[in-house]
Amino acid sequence: MSDAIGVSLLGAGNVGGGVVAALTRGGERYAHHVGRTLELRRALVRDASRPREGIAPHLLTQDVADILADDGTHIVVELMGNEEPAREYIAMALRSGRHVVTANKEVMAKCGTELLALAAEHGVRLLYEASVGGGIPTISPLQRDLLANEITAVTAIINGTTNYMLTEMAQRGAGYEDVLRDAQQLGYAEPDPTADVEGIDASYKLAILCSLAFHVAVTPDDVSRQGIARLSARDFLYASELGYTIKLLASGRMEVGELVATVQPTLIAKDEPLAKVDGVLNAVQIEGDLVGRVLFEGPGAGPAATASAVLADVLDVARDLVAGRTSPVALARPAVRVRPPAEHHSRYYLRVTVSDQAGVLAKIAGALGDNGVSIASMVQFEADVDAGTAELVFTTHRAQGGSLATAITQVAAMEVVREVGNVLPIDGQGGPR
Amino acid sequence: MSDAIGVSLLGAGNVGGGVVAALTRGGERYAHHVGRTLELRRALVRDASRPREGIAPHLLTQDVADILADDGTHIVVELMGNEEPAREYIAMALRSGRHVVTANKEVMAKCGTELLALAAEHGVRLLYEASVGGGIPTISPLQRDLLANEITAVTAIINGTTNYMLTEMAQRGAGYEDVLRDAQQLGYAEPDPTADVEGIDASYKLAILCSLAFHVAVTPDDVSRQGIARLSARDFLYASELGYTIKLLASGRMEVGELVATVQPTLIAKDEPLAKVDGVLNAVQIEGDLVGRVLFEGPGAGPAATASAVLADVLDVARDLVAGRTSPVALARPAVRVRPPAEHHSRYYLRVTVSDQAGVLAKIAGALGDNGVSIASMVQFEADVDAGTAELVFTTHRAQGGSLATAITQVAAMEVVREVGNVLPIDGQGGPR
Numbered sequence: 001m002s003d004a005i006g007v008s009l010l011g012a013g014n015v016g017g018g019v020v021a022a023l024t025r026g027g028e029r030y031a032h033h034v035g036r037t038l039e040l041r042r043a044l045v046r047d048a049s050r051p052r053e054g055i056a057p058h059l060l061t062q063d064v065a066d067i068l069a070d071d072g073t074h075i076v077v078e079l080m081g082n083e084e085p086a087r088e089y090i091a092m093a094l095r096s097g098r099h100v101v102t103a104n105k106e107v108m109a110k111c112g113t114e115l116l117a118l119a120a121e122h123g124v125r126l127l128y129e130a131s132v133g134g135g136i137p138t139i140s141p142l143q144r145d146l147l148a149n150e151i152t153a154v155t156a157i158i159n160g161t162t163n164y165m166l167t168e169m170a171q172r173g174a175g176y177e178d179v180l181r182d183a184q185q186l187g188y189a190e191p192d193p194t195a196d197v198e199g200i201d202a203s204y205k206l207a208i209l210c211s212l213a214f215h216v217a218v219t220p221d222d223v224s225r226q227g228i229a230r231l232s233a234r235d236f237l238y239a240s241e242l243g244y245t246i247k248l249l250a251s252g253r254m255e256v257g258e259l260v261a262t263v264q265p266t267l268i269a270k271d272e273p274l275a276k277v278d279g280v281l282n283a284v285q286i287e288g289d290l291v292g293r294v295l296f297e298g299p300g301a302g303p304a305a306t307a308s309a310v311l312a313d314v315l316d317v318a319r320d321l322v323a324g325r326t327s328p329v330a331l332a333r334p335a336v337r338v339r340p341p342a343e344h345h346s347r348y349y350l351r352v353t354v355s356d357q358a359g360v361l362a363k364i365a366g367a368l369g370d371n372g373v374s375i376a377s378m379v380q381f382e383a384d385v386d387a388g389t390a391e392l393v394f395t396t397h398r399a400q401g402g403s404l405a406t407a408i409t410q411v412a413a414m415e416v417v418r419e420v421g422n423v424l425p426i427d428g429q430g431g432p433r
Numbered sequence: 434m435s436d437a438i439g440v441s442l443l444g445a446g447n448v449g450g451g452v453v454a455a456l457t458r459g460g461e462r463y464a465h466h467v468g469r470t471l472e473l474r475r476a477l478v479r480d481a482s483r484p485r486e487g488i489a490p491h492l493l494t495q496d497v498a499d500i501l502a503d504d505g506t507h508i509v510v511e512l513m514g515n516e517e518p519a520r521e522y523i524a525m526a527l528r529s530g531r532h533v534v535t536a537n538k539e540v541m542a543k544c545g546t547e548l549l550a551l552a553a554e555h556g557v558r559l560l561y562e563a564s565v566g567g568g569i570p571t572i573s574p575l576q577r578d579l580l581a582n583e584i585t586a587v588t589a590i591i592n593g594t595t596n597y598m599l600t601e602m603a604q605r606g607a608g609y610e611d612v613l614r615d616a617q618q619l620g621y622a623e624p625d626p627t628a629d630v631e632g633i634d635a636s637y638k639l640a641i642l643c644s645l646a647f648h649v650a651v652t653p654d655d656v657s658r659q660g661i662a663r664l665s666a667r668d669f670l671y672a673s674e675l676g677y678t679i680k681l682l683a684s685g686r687m688e689v690g691e692l693v694a695t696v697q698p699t700l701i702a703k704d705e706p707l708a709k710v711d712g713v714l715n716a717v718q719i720e721g722d723l724v725g726r727v728l729f730e731g732p733g734a735g736p737a738a739t740a741s742a743v744l745a746d747v748l749d750v751a752r753d754l755v756a757g758r759t760s761p762v763a764l765a766r767p768a769v770r771v772r773p774p775a776e777h778h779s780r781y782y783l784r785v786t787v788s789d790q791a792g793v794l795a796k797i798a799g800a801l802g803d804n805g806v807s808i809a810s811m812v813q814f815e816a817d818v819d820a821g822t823a824e825l826v827f828t829t830h831r832a833q834g835g836s837l838a839t840a841i842t843q844v845a846a847m848e849v850v851r852e853v854g855n856v857l858p859i860d861g862q863g864g865p866r
Contacts, residue, residue, distance in 0.1 A: 022581060022723055032765075033580060129578065135724035137570070137578035145562065145570035147466055148455060148744030273730065276709055290455055290741035291568035294731030297706065298724065308723035311581030325758040332465075 004039035005318045006072040010064065010089050011080035012043045012052050015103060015130075018303030019077065019310050020054040030311075034318040042067045044080075044089075064089050068096045075317050077310060078102040087111050094119050094126060099321075101313040103130035103306055109204035113217045113333050125320070127313035132205040133158060135305030136298040138284045140312075142212040149288025151213040153253040155427070158205040160280035160300045161189045161196040162228055162248045166265070167278040170236045170245050176229060188280060198227035199263035202250045210252040210261055213286065216336035218252075218259060224341045226264035235351065235422050238381060238393045239267050242349075245275045249427060258339040267349050268427040342402030346428060347376065349395055350404075351421035352411060353383060356390040360416045364392065367414075371407040373399040389418055395426060437472035438751045439505040443497065443522050444513035445476045445485050448536060448563075451736030452510065452743050453487040463744075467751040475500045477513075477522075497522050501529045508750050510743060511535040520544050527552050527559060532754075534746040536563035536739055542637035546650045546766050558753070560746035565638040566591060568738030569731040571717045573745075575645040582721025584646040586686040588860070591638040593713035593733045594622045594629040595661055595681045599698070600711040603669045603678050609662060621713060631660035632696035635683045643685040643694055646719065649769035651685075651692060657774045659697035668784060668855050671814060671826045672700050675782075678708045682860060691772040700782050701860040775835030779861060780809065782828055783837075784854035785844060786816060789823040793849045797825065800847070804840040806832040822851055828859060 007023070009016050023030070023040060031037045040059060044067060045052065048060040064085075067073055076093040078100060080086040087107045093100050094115065102108065107115070108128045119126035129139045133156075142151070157163050161183060168179040180197070183189035195201045203223040210218040228248055239246050244267040252261040268275045273295050277283040282300025287293050299305045354360045361378065368375060374397040383391040396404070404423070412420045440456070442449050456463070456473060464470045473492060477500060478485065481493040497518075500506055509526040511533060513519040520540045526533050527548065535541065540548070541561045552559035562572045566589075575584070590596050594616060601612040613630070616622035628634045636656040643651040661681055672679050677700040685694040701708045706728050710716040715733025720726050732738045787793045794811065801808060807830040816824040829837070837856070845853045 018723075025722075026581060026583065029583065030581070135579075135721075136727050137574045140573070140578050141570045144749055145573050145745045146568075146741065147748050148459060148463070148741050150459065150462065273709075276706075288568075288741060289458075290451075290737045290744075292732045292735075292738055294569050294729070296727070296729055298727030302725075304723045305725055308579065308581050308721060311723075312578045315580050316577060320758075323758070325753075325756070 004037040005034065005074050005321055006039050006041040006070070007075045007077060007314060008042040008067045008070065008073040009040070010044045010067070010076060010078045010086070012045050012055060013079065014303045015079045015306045015310070016043065017053060018307035019079070020052070022304070022307045022311055024054050030315060033315060035322045036318070038314070038318060039072070041070055041073045064092065068092060073098060074321060075099045075101060075314055077314065078104055079310070080104070081106070083107055083110060087115070090115060090126070091118060094122050094124055097122060097124060099125045099317045101127045101310055101317065103128070103310055105131040105201070105204040105208060109207040109220050112208060112211060125317055127317065128208070129313050130306045130309035132208050133282050133284055133296070134298070134300040134302060135308035136282055136284065136296050136300060138209065138296060139212060141296065142209065142286070146286060146288050146291060146294070149290045151286060151288050153287040154206070154209050154213045154251070154284065155274060156206065156209065156250045156282070156284040157247055157274060157277050158250050158282050158284065158300060159196055159199070159202040159248060160282055161193070163277065163282070164188050164280045166228065166231075166246055166248060169231065169233060170240070173233050173237065175233050176231055197229055199225040199248060202248065202263045206250040206252055206261055206263055209284065210259065211333060213252065214254050214259065214336070215333060216259065217333040218261065218336070222259060222338040223261040223263055224344070228265050230422055231265055232421070234391070235424070238351065238379070239349065241379065242377070242393070242395065243270055244268060244426070245270055246424065247274060249274070255339060258337045260339045260344055262344070262425070264425060266425050266427050272427065342400070342405065344401040345398050346401065347396055347398055347426040348404055349393065349422070349424045349426055350408070352392045352394070352417055353389050353419040353421060354392055355416045355418065356388050357416065361392065363414055363416060364411050367410040368394070368396070368407045371403045373404050373407050437470040438467065438507050438754055439472050439474040439503070440508045440510060440747060441475040441500045441503065441506040442473070443477045443500070443509060443511045443519070445478050445488060446512070447736045448512045448739045448743070449476065450486060451740035452512070453485070455737070455740045455744055457487050463748060466748060468755045469751070471747070471751060472505070474503055474506045497525065501525060506531060507754060508532045508534060508747055510747065511537055512743070513537070514539070516540055516543060520548070523548060523559070524551060527555050527557055530555055530557055532558045532750045534560045534743055534750065536561070536743055538564040538634070538637040538641060542640040542653050545641060545644060558750055560749065561641070562746050563739050563742035565641050566715050566717055566729070567731070567733040567735060568741035569715060569717065569729050569733065571642065571729060572645060574729065575642065575719070579719060579721050579724060579727070582723045584719060584721050586720040587639075587642050587646045587684070587717065588707060589639065589642065589683045589715070589717040590680055590707060590710050591683050591715050591717065591733060592629055592632070592635040592681060593715055594626070596710065596715070597621050597713045599661065599664070599679060599681060602664065602666060603673070606666050606670065608666050609664055630662055632658040632681060635681065635696045639683040639685055639694055639696055642717065643692065644766060646685065647687050647692065647769070648766060649692065650766040651694065651769070655692060655771040656694045656696055657777070661698050663855055664698055665854070667824070668857070671784065671812070672782065674812065675700075675810070675826070675828065676703055677701060677859070678703055679857065680707060682707070688772060691770045693772045693777055695777070695858070697858060699858050699860050705860065775833070775838065777834040778831050779834065780829055780831055780859040781837055782826065782855070782857045782859055783841070785825045785827070785850060786822050786852040786854060787825055788849045788851065789821050790849065794825065796847055796849060797844050800843040801827070801829070801840045804836045806837050806840050
């Protein structure tokens with residue numbers, strides 16, 4: 001038996017390649033930091049006959065049992081993605097007494113609470129820094145650096161694909177279809193972009209962040225989602241005139257003991273730090289009762305950045321192994337009531353296309369007022385003169401989502417209203433008006 | 434003996450008050466996170482007869498021996514500030530087998546390597562997250578989250594006082610003396626502002642960051658300092674015309690195995706993330722071979738924010754105590770050659786007041802060229818018509834500090850040159866020209 005600490009990979013694609021490359025290049029440094037060498041033991045792949053850069057062919061296997069049977073494997077690194085069989089393999093590794101490091105947001109979001117309990121039961125650790133924000137430290141700050149705080153809010157841009165697209169729409173005035181095509185050509189968006197543009201990917205990450213921030217069990221089902229596909233160039237133009245930009249914000253907070261978790265395109269004042277996070281960058285802003293607001297920003301994806309987070313976890317476990325430390329702290333994550341969107345409160349942006357005739361504004365204002373939604377500002381933008389339509393953009397004071405929805409239904413039914421365009425929340429951290 | 438984990442304070446001023454308040458308010462949560470209660474055991478103060486909010490009078494003592502003699506004290510939290518006797522008391526606490534948490538940048542910068550070795554020798558931990566950046570996680574990300582990286586550069590705004598002052602100068606066009614007076618009135622600057630405006634405070638923090646980032650022994654003496662007192666409103670105006678703002682940047686990097694560490698007013702392109710960090714905010718940007726660039730931003734001072742960091746360390750130690758983990762990893766921090774300013778390389782900004790006559794530019798350009806300093810741009814700004822002077826602002830390509838200094842000496846000696854104004858480095862992360 002070697003004196004080394006053995007690491008085996010489940011999955012050796014892009015991120016796995018990044019991990020192997022970093023292990024190769026940084027091996028000497030890592031041995032210095034840890035006190036023992038890290039050794040790549042096995043890698044689970046779909047086709048073991050295909051060579052992989054940096055991995056000796058005899059280390060490749062198509063059977064997870066080969067890895068679990070290897071006594072020299074102390075740490076299993078899961079980089080397969082998707083829910084199954086990744087979840088099952090993680091559970092098998094934990095049961096076999098292996099520490100597990102994963103980058104799998106879907107598994108951790110959906111089954112994190114159970115898997116962390118399983119790890120504690122078997123006296124091993126399950127780490128997942130790479131599951132949110134690529135190389136940006138996000139998990140560990142919540143677990144350690146900000147632990148003394150009662151976290152009041154987590155607000156994040158945690159999907160690089162959509163942030164790239166929204167940045168392009170804001171800066172170039174381009175339309176949704178155009179920027180999607182560009183993003184696909186650049187490799188930022190998948191051929192099927194659903195997981196990104198519908199906010200599914202972000203909802204996984206937000207569930208993980210909320211579980212840690214608020215010490216409760218949160219799954220992706222607890223997150224209200226709204227995608228970006230309905231945003232138009234005009235929304236960006238109007239938002240900008242009002243002093244805002246539009247970001248796909250992932251936001252979580254506790255209100256009177258209930259969770260409010262949303263992923264939705266949101267107007268955010270241009271001078272807010274999150275409004276300045278552009279392109280494929282990610283950023284996580286955390287507010288705590290002691291620390292106030294802190295922001296973590298950086299590249300949220302990519303093999304090297306993700307390897308940075310994966311290996312931080314591996315080194316952490318390895319140092320514990322060398323120091324003879326075990327005893328992971330079991331976590332208690334009580335269930336929490338999730339507040340449904342109808343009970344959310346926010347300021348809102350509302351775009352309505354109307355017949356350009358007298359009395360329209362009064363009617364819409366009446367419907368809003370009848371439902372307790374108070375108008376903060378209204379701007380009439382020019383629209384289609386030939387069609388005889390005008391475009392009204394309202395911002396509201398803080399209103400209840402359900403009341404607004406009722407008002408919108410009434411507005412949409414009005415004969416003078418051609419179309420209710422986007423209804424978007426306005427980030428509550430302040431802002432121009 | 435109580436089952437609680439005992440915490441004693443050295444110093445109970447502003448930050449101490451913040452820690453006590455947080456311990457009181459968060460006590461139940463902390464007990465939940467740790468598995469045992471945290472108990473305030475003793476507090477060392479200068480005058481034990483003066484009551485302190487949240488601290489029972491019988492816990493106050495004027496003698497550090499009372500704390501070291503208390504068997505119920507497991508963690509000593511040092512919040513006295515300044516070098517002595519804080520350093521001595523920390524050493525005594527470590528030798529007595531107590532874990533120590535400190536917010537003391539001066540002690541950690543000047544004596545960190547020795548004290549960490551002392552802690553390892555006695556099998557206890559010495560944590561200092563609060564010493565840099567208030568509540569912003571900066572130490573722990575370098576120790577853990579980014580450990581897999583070879584860190585290539587640390588660039589930071591880590592003095593809120595000067596960042597407030599420079600922000601005011603940039604945004605209001607105010608002069609140095611004016612903003613200093615304002616900062617003093619607001620309580621952001623001390624009556625004697627030397628430690629802030631001369632970059633001494635920032636040099637302590639940079640030394641700590643460089644030690645961690647580059648795994649070498651760095652002290653404040655290794656940091657080249659230049660203060661902000663000579664900056665004029667004109668420098669901000671000219672910098673802005675050229676696409677830059679001016680920040681007191683603390684910057685550390687390794688060049689061919691040698692340390693380059695500086696705290697100096699630096700031109701930074703307006704679209705850089707650090708250029709947008711305004712007011713009393715702090716930010717630390719770290720570049721690593723894997724992660725690329727990550728930025729941590731937040732409030733860099735204040736009792737509550739500092740308490741957030743102090744208590745993160747306390748909770749970390751407490752969880753280790755509960756889990757029966759000890760064995761701090763001894764650290765090796767080899768000495769490193771520090772590259773002197775004459776050997777630094779940078780692009781530079783250079784403001785020269787000259788007699789407004791023909792041939793002046795050629796003379797100055799000649800002196801720069803003779804010393805191997807290549808001009809990137811030159812803009813003549815209007816100056817004093819009555820005095821017959823004009824103001825020339827040069828930016829250079831990358832040049833050696835020593836060569837530039839020689840050229841400046843020659844330029845300053847020219848009869849046509851009335852004054853060599855500021856010579857400032859330009860941040861090398863890119864920028865308009």
